[in-house]
Each structure stands twice: as C-alpha cells, then as structure tokens.
Amino acid sequence: MAEDEPGxxxxxxxxxxxxxxxxxxxxxxxxxxxxxxxxxxxxxxxxLLGVLVLYxxxxxxxxxxxxxxxxxxxxxxxxxxxxxxPGTLTSLRNNAIWVVVAPIVxxxxxxxxxxxxxxxxxxxxxxxxxxxxxxxxxxxxxxxxRLVYQADPDQGVANALVxxxxxxFAESSAYPGAGPREDADxxxxxxxxxxxxxxxxxxxxxxxxVGFAPDEVPAEAQPASDPAGGDTLQGVVWLDFAPGGGGEExxxxxxxxxxxxxxxxxxxxxxxVATTETTADGSFEFADLADGDYTLALPRDNFREPFNGLDxxxxxxxxxxxxxxxxxxxxxxxxxxxxxxxxxxxxxALEAARVDGATEWQVxxxxxxxxxxxxxxxxxxxxxxxxLKVFDLVLIxxxxxxxxxxSVLALQMWRVSFGGANDYGLGSALSVLLFLLVLPAxxxxxxxFRREQQ
Amino acid sequence: xxxxxxxxxxxxxxxxxxxxxxGGDDPGSGGGAEAGSLEGESVELAAVWxxxxxxxxxxxxxxFSEQTGAEVTYTxxxxxxxxxxxxxxSGGDPPxxxxxxxxxxxxxxxxxxxxxxxxxxxxxxxxxxxxxxWRDLGSVDGELYGVWLKGANKSTVxxxxxxxxxxxxxxxxxxxxxxxSLSTIADSGVTPVSVAGADGWTLTDWFENVYLRxxxxxxxxxxxxxxxxxxxxxxITTLETLAQVWAPENxxxxxxxxxxxxxxxxxxxxxxxxxxxxxVYEGDFVAGVIGDSTNAVVGEDADFFPFPSIDGSPESxxxxxxxxVALTDTPAAAALLEYLAxxxxxxxxxxxxxxxSPNENVDTAVYPDDTTRAIAEALIGAGDNFxxxxxxxxxxxxxxxxxxxxxxxxxxxxxxxxSVDATAAALEAAAxxxxxx
Numbered sequence: 080m081a082e083d084e085p086g087x088x089x090x091x092x093x094x095x096x097x098x099x100x101x102x103x104x105x106x107x108x109x110x111x112x113x114x115x116x117x118x119x120x121x122x123x124x125x126x127l128l129g130v131l132v133l134y135x136x137x138x139x140x141x142x143x144x145x146x147x148x149x150x151x152x153x154x155x156x157x158x159x160x161x162x163x164x165p166g167t168l169t170s171l172r173n174n175a176i177w178v179v180v181a182p183i184v185x186x187x188x189x190x191x192x193x194x195x196x197x198x199x200x201x202x203x204x205x206x207x208x209x210x211x212x213x214x215x216x217x218x219x220x221x222x223x224x225r226l227v228y229q230a231d232p233d234q235g236v237a238n239a240l241v242x243x244x245x246x247x248f249a250e251s252s253a254y255p256g257a258g259p260r261e262d263a264d265x266x267x268x269x270x271x272x273x274x275x276x277x278x279x280x281x282x283x284x285x286x287x288x289v290g291f292a293p294d295e296v297p298a299e300a301q302p303a304s305d306p307a308g309g310d311t312l313q314g315v316v317w318l319d320f321a322p323g324g325g326g327e328e329x330x331x332x333x334x335x336x337x338x339x340x341x342x343x344x345x346x347x348x349x350x351x352v353a354t355t356e357t358t359a360d361g362s363f364e365f366a367d368l369a370d371g372d373y374t375l376a377l378p379r380d381n382f383r384e385p386f387n388g389l390d391x392x393x394x395x396x397x398x399x400x401x402x403x404x405x406x407x408x409x410x411x412x413x414x415x416x417x418x419x420x421x422x423x424x425x426x427x428a429l430e431a432a433r434v435d436g437a438t439e440w441q442v443x444x445x446x447x448x449x450x451x452x453x454x455x456x457x458x459x460x461x462x463x464x465x466x467l468k469v470f471d472l473v474l475i476x477x478x479x480x481x482x483x484x485x486s487v488l489a490l491q492m493w494r495v496s497f498g499g500a501n502d503y504g505l506g507s508a509l510s511v512l513l514f515l516l517v518l519p520a521x522x523x524x525x526x527x528f529r530r531e532q533q
Numbered sequence: 534x535x536x537x538x539x540x541x542x543x544x545x546x547x548x549x550x551x552x553x554x555x556g557g558d559d560p561g562s563g564g565g566a567e568a569g570s571l572e573g574e575s576v577e578l579a580a581v582w583x584x585x586x587x588x589x590x591x592x593x594x595x596x597f598s599e600q601t602g603a604e605v606t607y608t609x610x611x612x613x614x615x616x617x618x619x620x621x622x623s624g625g626d627p628p629x630x631x632x633x634x635x636x637x638x639x640x641x642x643x644x645x646x647x648x649x650x651x652x653x654x655x656x657x658x659x660x661x662x663x664x665x666x667w668r669d670l671g672s673v674d675g676e677l678y679g680v681w682l683k684g685a686n687k688s689t690v691x692x693x694x695x696x697x698x699x700x701x702x703x704x705x706x707x708x709x710x711x712x713x714s715l716s717t718i719a720d721s722g723v724t725p726v727s728v729a730g731a732d733g734w735t736l737t738d739w740f741e742n743v744y745l746r747x748x749x750x751x752x753x754x755x756x757x758x759x760x761x762x763x764x765x766x767x768x769i770t771t772l773e774t775l776a777q778v779w780a781p782e783n784x785x786x787x788x789x790x791x792x793x794x795x796x797x798x799x800x801x802x803x804x805x806x807x808x809x810x811x812x813v814y815e816g817d818f819v820a821g822v823i824g825d826s827t828n829a830v831v832g833e834d835a836d837f838f839p840f841p842s843i844d845g846s847p848e849s850x851x852x853x854x855x856x857x858v859a860l861t862d863t864p865a866a867a868a869l870l871e872y873l874a875x876x877x878x879x880x881x882x883x884x885x886x887x888x889x890s891p892n893e894n895v896d897t898a899v900y901p902d903d904t905t906r907a908i909a910e911a912l913i914g915a916g917d918n919f920x921x922x923x924x925x926x927x928x929x930x931x932x933x934x935x936x937x938x939x940x941x942x943x944x945x946x947x948x949x950x951x952s953v954d955a956t957a958a959a960l961e962a963a964a965x966x967x968x969x970x
Contacts, residue, residue: 230793231786257722261716289719289722290719290722292722293722320721320722321701322721323698323699324717393792393793478793479935479936479940479944480730480733480793480936480941480947481792482935482936483941498934498935498936501930502930
C-alpha cells in the first residue's frame with residue numbers, strides 16, 4: 080500500500096542520503112550524486128508500487144464516481160446509494176461483529192494454547208495439530224465447515240454433537256410427525272389431538288393415525304383389531320395405512336399395525352381425569368371411569384418432533400458459525416506467534432517472581448502478560464486487518480439463501496461488482512469504504528514498527 | 534528396432550485411412566450440399582462442449598465431412614463462450630459456426646452484426662423440421678439466424694417409484710391430483726417434496742412452470758419482458774399455487790432445511806438409499822445427477838412425469854437449448870448449418886444419450902432409453918407452448934444473481950409461504966429497478 084512508503088524510507092540508508100542532501104547544500108556534489116543513485120535503485124520498487132498499488136487505488140476512487148457502465152459521472156451517488164442499501168448496512172454490522180469477536184477469540188485461544196503447550200510433554204505434536212488448519216486453503220476449509228454445519232445430524236458433525244448432548248437430557252417421542260387424516264374426527268389441540276365427539280364408558284373408539292412410516296413402528300407392535308367392547312371405555316390407536324395404498328381409510332384392515340405406547344387421556348370439562356397407555360396391538364381401556372361424557376386426547380408428548388440440532392446455516396447463527404471456522408484456521412497462527420514471544424521472555428524475571436512467593440496465576444498476570452503485550456498487540460492488529468477483508472469463508476459456507484444475512488463488506492463488494500448486477504461503480508465505492516476502514520489499523524501497525532526501530 | 538516398424542505400421546494405417554475415405558463416398562440422404570461438393574473447403578464450429586458432448590458433436594461433424602468432403606474442425610470455447618467469440622469476432626477471425634447456449638447471446642451477436650442471416654436452404658430445412666416456436670426463437674426481428682440443435686426440458690418432475698408404490702400414490706394427471714398425491718405420500722410417513730432452496734434458480738424454475746400453466750404463454754412472454762407488473766393477479770395466483778406445494782410440512786427439512794439444500798443434495802434426498810422425500814422437481818439433467826450421485830437407476834427406481842397441467846392448461850414446457858448460428862457466409866458454413874437442422878444430424882447425437890432434440894422429424898426410436906424418449910416427446914409435444922427459461926432472459930441482476938432479485942425473494946417466500954402479496958410487491962420493486970437500469 081501507499082503508506083508503506085514512509086516505512087521504506089525509514090530503513091536507514093535512503094533517509095540518510097536524502098536528508099544529507101537537503102541539509103548540507105555545501106556538500107552538494109557527492110550528496111546529489113548519491114541521491115540520484117538511490118533514486119535509481121528505488122525506481123523499480125516505486126514503479127511496481129505505483130502500478131500495482133497506487134494506480135488501482137486511485138482508479139478505484141475515480142471509478143466509484145461513475146455509474147454501473149462507467150459512461151456517466153454521478154458524483155457521490157454511489158456513496159449515498161451504498162449507505163441507503165440494507166445490504167451494505169448488514170455487511171457493516173457483520174464486519175463489526177467480526178472485528179470485535181474474531182481477533183479476540185483467536186488471540187485468547189492462541190494465548191491459552193501457547194501457555195499450556197509450554198508445560199506438556201508432546202508440545203510439538205500438539206502445536207503441529209493446532210497449526211495444521213493454516214495449511215488448508217480457505218476455500219477447502221469453507222467446504223469442510225459447510226459439511227460440519229449441515230442441518231441433518233447424520234451428516235453434520237456440529238448437529239450430531241448438539242443432538243447427542245440434548246438427547247441425554249430429553250428423550251424423544253415415539254411417533255414424531257404422526258397425525259390423523261385431514262377428514263378424521265380428531266382435531267389438533269396444542270400439538271396433540273383430541274376427539275371432536277364425546278364418549279362414555281361402554282363405548283368403543285378407533286383412533287387412526289397416519290404420517291408415520293410403517294417400518295419405524297416399534298418392533299413389538301401387533302396388528303390392530305376392533306375393540307371387543309364391554310362396560311368400560313375401550314379403544315384402539317392404530318396406523319391407518321397399508322403399504323401400496325390398499326385398505327379403507329378409517330377402517331382397521333388386515334395387517335394394519337396397532338401403535339403401542341401411545342398415551343391416551345380422558346378429558347372432562349377441560350381437565351384430564353384419567354390416563355392410560357396403549358398395548359402392543361394399540362388397544363387401550365379406561366377401567367374405572369365414572370359415568371359421564373369424555374373426550375379422548377392424545378397429548379403432544381406422543382408426537383413431538385425429534386430435536387434436530389441447531390440451524391447453524393440459518394440467518395440467525397450463520398455469522399457466529401463462520402467465525403467458528405475462522406477461529407479453527409487462525410488459532411494455530413496466533414499460538415505460534417505467541418509461543419515465540421513466550422520463549423523470548425527472560426526466565427529470570429519469572430523465577431524471581433516465583434522466588435518472591437508469587438503464585439502461578441500472579442506470575443502469569445503480573446509478569447508474563449506485560450512482557451508479552453507487544454506480541455499480543457501484533458497478533459491482534461494483524462488479525463483485525465485480516466478479518467476486515469474476510470471473504471472466501473463467507474462466500475463458501477453461507478448458502479445462497481442466507482448470503483444476504485452473512486454478507487461482509489468484501490463479499491458485498493464482490494457480489495455487487497461481479498455477482499450478476501455488474502455495477503462496478505457501486506462496487507468501487509464499497510472497496511473505497513473497505514480501504515478507509517483498513518487504514519487506521521495499517522497506520523497503527525506502521526507507527527508501531529517505526530517506534531520499535533527508534 | 535521400433536522406428537522402422539512404426540513407420541511401416543503408420544504407412545499401412547494411412548493407406549487404410551485413404552481406402553476408408555474412398556469407400557465412404559456413399560451419398561448421405563440428409564444435409565444440404567451434394568456429396569463431395571465441398572471438397573477442399575474448410576469449416577470451423579465452436580461450442581462450449583467438452584468430453585462426451587465433444588465426442589458427440591465430433592461424430593456429427595465427421596458425418597458431414599464424409600458426405601460433403603469439407604474439412605471440419607471443432608473448437609471448444611470452454612464456458613466463457615461469449616468472451617471467446619467476442620474476441621475472435623473483433624479480431625476478424627470468427628469460427629464459421631458457433632453454437633450459443635443462451636437466446637440472449639443470439640440477440641446480442643445479431644445486434645452486433647456478427648451473425649449472418651440463415652440461407653434459404655437453412656430456412657427451408659428449419660420450416661420442414663421445426664415447430665414455429667423454434668423458428669421464432671432462432672429469429673431476431675423476423676429474420677431467421679439460428680438452428681436449435683439441442684433442447685432442454687425443464688418441465689420434468691422426478692419421483693422415487695418405490696416410495697410412490699408404498700404410499701399408493703399415482704402419477705398425477707393434473708395439479709389437483711398432484712396436490713392430492715402429496716397428502717397421500719405424507720400419510721405414508723414420507724415427506725413429499727424435496728426443494729433445493731439454497732439454489733435460487735431451482736425456485737425460479739418452479740415459478741416459471743407454474744406461471745406458464747396459470748397464465749399461458751402470451752402472458753409468460755409479457756412478464757418476461759416486464760410488460761406486465763409482478764403484482765399482476767396471475768403472479769399472485771402462481772404464488773398461491775406454489776404455496777400449496779411449498780408449505781413447510783410438505784418439504785424435506787421444513788422451510789429452514791430446504792433453504793440450506795443445494796440442488797445435488799435435493800436430488801440425493803429423494804433417490805439415496807435412505808430417502809427423505811419422494812418428489813424433486815428440476816429439468817432433464819436430474820437424470821444425470823441421479824446416475825452420478827445415487828445408486829438409483831433412472832427408469833426403474835427413479836422416473837419422471839411432466840409438470841402437471843393447472844386448470845386444464847395445454848401441454849407446456851419450460852426449457853432451454855443450444856442454437857447454432859453462422860458467423861461467416863461461406864458455402865461450407867451454410868451447408869453445415871443446413872446439415873445441423875436435419876434429423877440425421879440430431880439422430881446421431883440422440884442415439885448416444887444425454888441429448889434431446891427439438892427437431893420434430895427426429896425418429897424418437899433412436900433415443901437410448903424410455904425416459905429420455907419421454908422427455909424428448911414432451912418437449913416436441915408442447916409444440917408452440919414451449920417457452921424459454923424466464924429468468925435466463927431477464928436482466929441478471931433480477932433473474933440470475935445469488936442472494937438478490939428473484940432468487941432471493943423466492944427464497945424469502947419459501948421461508949414464509951403466507952407472504953404472497955409482500956412477495957409480489959418485492960418482485961415488482963426489484964424487477965422495476967433491474968429493468969429500469
């Protein structure tokens with residue numbers, strides 16, 4: 080970038096030569112010759128910087144003042160468009176989240192890894208493992224994490240983990256998704272179902288359910304049959320579906336299975352007065368029910384959909400999910416730099432603190448951290464610059480449907496310029512904005528470099 | 534040792550080759566120029582095709598070469614055909630014939646003055662072999678330029694035959710029966726439809742198929758050109774019809790799951806060994822995806838039915854194709870274009886598979902399997918009710934950009950199928966901006 084130039088001048092020779100020429104006019108002859116020479120040596124670098132860095136920056140700024148085709152001058156219209164477009168605002172918000180969260184998490188993890196690996200025996204193996212993701216290209220890493228975050232717990236590792244943990248605490252129901260046919264006399268109530276008619280002891284009730292695959296019915300299930308009838312309220316809950324579409328709807332045909340283990344409630348005046356459970360052939364019976372009219376309810380616990388994990392790639396979680404993959408890649412980088420910084424800290428200072436009776440935590444807090452601070456800041460600032468231009472991970476991991484929600488400035492710039500709309504004017508304006516955002520971090524880094532050199 | 538042997542062998546092969554050429558003088562029945570009449574002429578054809586498709590077009594070119602004596606070379610442009618052709622045209626060295634994969638490119642090159650009008654012979658061949666709709670699609674401002682060599686049928690609904698059988702569902706005759714079959718399948722415990730919501734183009738294809746049947750081909754053309762607004766009642770009806778199919782309980786993974794499903798995933802969800810859904814809609818190329826990424830066999834485990842008719846709409850097909858145009862006016866170029874319009878040329882490729890022809894006089898018996906034959910017959914059967922993929926003909930900012938325009942708005946609609954009016958309004962706003970620019 081253009082700001083590298085002062086840095087270059089700072090590298091001794093050139094600055095001295097230039098300075099000498101300016102300050103000592105009497106010494107003109109040799110000084111002038113030397114500065115011409117140094118200029119000649121600088122030319123190739125200046126030329127390349129000009130062509131590859133300066134010209135593109137200036138042209139981008141110039142281009143951002145023109146419309147999509149580049150034919151007519153529109154002034155700052157692209158910039159006003161940019162800040163009224165919800166896409167840019169979302170991108171800015173996401174960029175802010177990225178800049179705040181990602182560098183801090185990565186640096187913290189890197190610090191923890193670096194400190195811990197100082198003390199374990201297989202440190203180099205551990206470091207190698209953590210560093211390894213750095214060797215994978217971002218696109219490949221993006222594809223890997225696209226798979227990790229797959230919604231189906233059978234495919235996505237993230238959801239497999241979440242579901243496993245969840246199911247330890249909450250059991251899933253026996254018949255998820257099952258329900259009555261549309262024209263049946265069972266009405267949906269609060270996730271479960273309730274009969275529209277009322278029944279009294281002595282009646283028989285047949286409750287047919289569908290929407291559940293026959294091969295997923297529990298193995299102990301027996302073919303259902305009509306309730307025998309008697310003094311009690313009896314009934315059957317069965318799968319009203321025969322493979323091949325045979326059988327009569329609403330009637331118990333041969334081989335249609337009873338559904339064992341379904342909870343059935345007898346309800347009177349809105350209150351559950353008795354509860355029973357179906358047997359292997361789906362039959363149930365309320366033995367001691369007082370005379371009166373009851374509706375029968377199949378509560379929602381029978382049909383609760385299984386927990387399928389989190390919607391990692393949905394609009395709400397997509398940015399945290401992508402940041403997760405970024406952390407996976409960069410934690411190793413931070414760890415290696417910080418470990419190098421740790422190794423450079425003088426052991427005497429640490430030993431002296433320990434001899435003076437400091438605890439390990441105090442040593443870390445009061446001695447290691449202050450000595451390590453410059454390294455931590457280098458890592459943090461490098462990551463901030465890196466995070467501002469994050470692009471590939473977002474493009475690859477976010478499905479098309481949530482690209483809007485996941486978008487960051489660099490991606491937004493690419494989508495506007497090359498994603499189909501081909502509006503180079505607006506795209507240029509976005510890159511100018513991105514450039515302005517990176518500038519402070521660059522300036523900070525350069526100032527620090529120069530301070531260190533003094 | 535080997536050097537002399539090789540030379541001898543080479544000479545022998547060469548002799549055989551010459552003999553073969555001499556023997557192959559049998560005049561073919563198709564094509565324009567008379568046998569051997571183009572001896573010494575050379576003609577170059579450029580297209581995007583590689584691999585198996587390149588072999589197929591090469592077979593056609595060889596047959597032409599054998600009939601006429603012209604020397605034919607094939608150049609593959611890769612996917613950037615517009616760039617490659619544009620460069621060669623401005624460089625003054627265009628290929629004689631180019632095969633363009635989009636109708637938009639035909640118009641663009643004609644307007645640039647790069648395409649030569651079709652000769653009378655080509656025009657006669659097109660009249661003889663193609664329906665009027667294909668002639669119109671190959672014309673700009675009434676002047677015929679192109680010959681549609683290859684067609685694509687995007688009105689095919691693919692289903693898992695095993696799950697249909699288990700559920701007792703039948704191939705639906707019309708859209709109402711289709712909706713009924715969805716609940717029949719749901720009753721069997723299988724989610725009926727797999728939708729690739731992460732890929733916006735599959736949603737626009739759904740929309741276009743329903744719209745063509747709800748509103749008819751004339752209004753389809755008007756909407757394509759944005760002559761009627763997207764808030765038109767026909768669009769509202771289309772969205773309401775789509776909402777019946779796209780209801781969360783009907784689609785694999787519900788709304789949020791579908792929005793993360795890429796097109797290949799959506800096909801695998803229906804035809805894998807542990808299927809999640811029973812039906813997936815997309816074009817004829819689904820057959821290829823099934824073959825590549827699942828164990829299902831097309832024609833046995835997997836089959837298709839034409840996109841069902843809505844309220845008695847006639848047989849209609851949304852599709853695409855590749856159009857051959859002449860970029861030079863040499864006799865050899867005209868003769869090759871005429872040959873490409875002949876059923877003989879199309880049959881050569883049709884017999885190899887992976888190809889359907891819009892040419893009405895192609896003998897459908899040459900297609901290698903029943904599924905391909907049925908797809909091709911549906912394409913021809915739609916006659917003048919064939920329409921090009923609408924989103925391909927619209928400004929890319931509206932019809933072809935991930936996360937924007939129609940793609941994004943239909944994805945939002947898939948997420949909430951009750952938002953019919955808001956969706957229509959959003960589509961109109963985005964279209965107005967894209968067409969206005």
